[in-house]
Amino acid sequence: EQTKNVFLESATFHPTWIRKTARRFGLNTDASFRYERGLDPNQTVEVMKRAALLIQEVAGGTITGAIQDIYPVPAAPYRVELTYGKVNTLIGKVIPVETVKSILESLEMKIVSETAEGLVIDVPVYRIDVQRDVDVIEDILRIYGYNNVEFSDNVKSNLSYQTPTDRSYKLQNLISEQLCGCGFNEILNNSLTRSAYYDNLSTYPVSHCVMLMNPLSADLNCMRQTLLFGGLESVEHNAKRKNGNIRFFEFGNCYDYNVDHKKEGETLAEFSEDYRLGLWVSGSRVDNSWAHPDEKSSVYELKAYVENILVRLGVNLQKVIFGNLANDIYSAGLSITTSSGRQLGTMGIVSPKLCKEMDIDTDVYYAELSWTLLMKEVKKSKVTFSEISKFPAVKRDLALLLDKTVQFAEIEKIATDSERKLLKDVALFDVYEGKNLPAGKKSYAVSFYLQDEGKTLNDKQIDAIMKKIQTNLEQKLGAQLR
Incomplete structure (x- = not known):
């Protein structure tokens, strides 16, 4: 209540600096909310004059002293090059040149130069959000009216492929x-x-x-x-x-x-x-x-x-x-x-x-x-189909005495490598560890399924394949038949 003299200052600050500082210190103020979105630095004097007039009108103050404006590098308008071709392509309709120029002038965008292909314009500093040609085109469409752009009778499409x-x-x-x-x-x-x-x-x-x-x-x-x-x-x-x-x-x-x-x-x-x-x-x-x-x-x-x-x-x-x-x-x-x-x-x-x-x-x-x-x-894997074989599969079992460290996967791999064409499956149906077995040993009971897609297998072929599998298991894993 004792205040008699008021000094007014009006300033604007760089939006990036204000936002970074506000986030760093966790300060969300009214000032940070406004400054980080960008303000027109050319309006500081007018804003200060308006504040002084309001004080004079509301509180009965008297304006004394001259205005001092410290503005070393005045902000220049945003220079934008606009081509009619891009306007029509982006909007999807050919808008008359005079209509485009009229809309730009109504938005206080100054036309600096003009050619048959397009315009060079200066966008006012207060339009912080309009600094590119696409921003200007968006403004043109907004004023022209989205509802005035008709749907074309042509359907434009392209071939797509699975990525x-x-x-x-x-x-x-x-x-x-x-x-x-x-x-x-x-x-x-x-x-x-x-x-x-x-x-x-x-x-x-x-x-x-x-x-x-x-x-x-x-x-x-x-x-x-x-x-x-x-x-x-x-x-x-x-x-x-x-x-x-x-x-x-x-x-x-x-x-x-x-x-x-x-x-x-x-x-x-x-x-x-x-x-x-x-x-x-x-x-x-x-x-x-x-x-x-x-x-x-x-x-x-x-x-x-x-x-x-x-x-x-x-x-x-x-x-x-x-x-x-x-x-x-x-x-x-x-x-x-x-x-x-x-x-x-x-x-x-x-x-x-x-x-x-x-x-x-x-x-x-x-x-x-x-x-x-x-x-x-699985990039190159393809699903293939074949007829169910008319000829029966043959099953042969082996009871193998092996070291405890041997895994079934090793047996399966050796058997598959031994006979790739006729061996269709290898299955483990019993594991035994306990008395009557040497120390450090275990017993695997394994089934081998053999099948020929073109004929019935005979005993001679089956015995030859099983002998080959058995020999490889003995040599590579030290397996013994029980």
């Missing part, structure tokens, strides 16, 4: 439907995760995390290297709410930073992105059913889901090797590799240490497949 992205999306939907039919639920987790999950891990070291420069919290401070931890969070959330029989799957990107891949002149050389499919199985496969006794889930059940996915995509299982995998993610794991050495993914029993850290007290079975590599693997 790798289209094919990937189609197969993704196919696999999603297959998994949902098996009782799975799809989950969708945040690509941002905690870097603490990767502490002390050698499979996914924390040094390979893509870190955020300004994370919202410590729980969302890096990009995920694997889908595993997001799924474990979902498993833990459901298990604590009496939903422990879990079948989850997720499609998502995973990110990796490797300083060894850094190249001069390539900003993103050390960063990589991979699209993956994750599967989580936990709890019981059958629970409280009148038709079936209760049955716990197992890693073999998960392996069946993985094999079904590969078969549905068209991957030849005879060229896929499930090999032993030892890392700090799985207590027991398998690597899924093609015969050419391409690793399609991994699967196994999640380490009890990780489950304990996530507060999960049941076994969790997890598989992670590289969808990117799977799409490359």
Whole structure:
């Protein structure tokens, strides 16, 4: 109430600087709201005069002193070159030249020069949003009227073709439907995760995390290297709410930073992105059913889901090797590799240490497949059809004594390599470990299915093939017939 003298200042500031500063300090003020959107610097004197007149009118003040305007580099109008051809092409209608010029003049855009092809115009400084020719064309159409542009009688079209992205999306939907039919639920987790999950891990070291420069919290401070931890969070959330029989799957990107891949002149050389499919199985496969006794889930059940996915995509299982995998993610794991050495993914029993850290007290079975590599693997695969053979298949069984370290996949590969044409399938139907066997040994009972598409096999052919398979198993795996 004691104020008698008022000094008025009117200024404008660079919108980029104001926005950056407001975001840096978290200050959302009325001034930042207006300045960051851009204001006309040529209006500062008029605005100040208007404020002084309002004070004089409302409060009865007296205007004294001269106006001082410090404006070293006056803002120039935005110079825009406009061609009639682009106007007509973008709008979709030929607008008369005089109409275009009339609209521009009504919008206070000054025509600097004119040719038969177009115009050069100056846009007023206060039109912050109009600095390109397309912005001017949008203004012309707005004034001309969207409803005045008629639909053409001509239908313009072009031939389209299926891209790798289209094919990937189609197969993704196919696999999603297959998994949902098996009782799975799809989950969708945040690509941002905690870097603490990767502490002390050698499979996914924390040094390979893509870190955020300004994370919202410590729980969302890096990009995920694997889908595993997001799924474990979902498993833990459901298990604590009496939903422990879990079948989850997720499609998502995973990110990796490797300083060894850094190249001069390539900003993103050390960063990589991979699209993956994750599967989580936990709890019981059958629970409280009148038709079936209760049955716990197992890693073999998960392996069946993985094999079904590969078969549905068209991957030849005879060229896929499930090999032993030892890392700090799985207590027991398998690597899924093609015969050419391409690793399609991994699967196994999640380490009890990780489950304990996530507060999960049941076994969790997890598989992670590289969808990117799977799409490359099935890119050239074609579905072929053939008639059902009129000639019967022949089954022969072998009981093999082997070292405990030998896997069935090795037997299958050796048998397939021994007879590629007539051997149709190899199946394991019994495993025995116990008394009456030498120490460190186990017994595999394996069935071999032979079939010729053109004739009935005779005993001589069958015996020759089985002898060849048996000899190769003895030589390469040290197998003995029981």
